[in-house]
């Protein structure tokens with residue numbers, strides 16, 4: 001008799017899986033877990049995730065981290081990558097935005113309905129430290145493909161800007 005796997009508990013467990021590049025934020029808050037399917041016959045879990053930025057080389061580690069975290073439920077875990085509904089930064093939860101802000105990364109502006117607008121065009125950047133919009137985009141290529149480096153002309157601090165997509 002296979003153990004019964006509770007879907008709620010699986011979602012809860014996934015909230016403890018951090019995004020590899022932004023450890024303050026879980027894969028749930030990032031909005032990348034699309035679907036959890038449980039097959040009670042075989043005690044298996046199938047998770048669908050969607051990649052964030054095409055350039056973010058984190059998919060393998062996300063898949064591995066999800067499998068590790070869910071091992072207590074079953075050893076039969078499949079993590080599929082789906083492109084059906086592309087991820088965009090509007091899918092970040094309110095909590096994720098707050099956490100980004102608290103680690104000094106300006107959250108991406110809301111983009112509306114899933115269109116990719118060229119990076120940071122026409123959106124004044126807001127400094128996560130002082131809230132000023134007197135900011136300069138310094139380097140589109142930040143520490144990861146997801147982030148850019150900006151500089152605040154008001155409080156004279158560099159900050160990271162999460163790129164909207």
Ligand SMILES: [Zn+2]
Pocket residue numbers: 127128129130131132152153154155156157
């Ligand atoms: Zn500032």
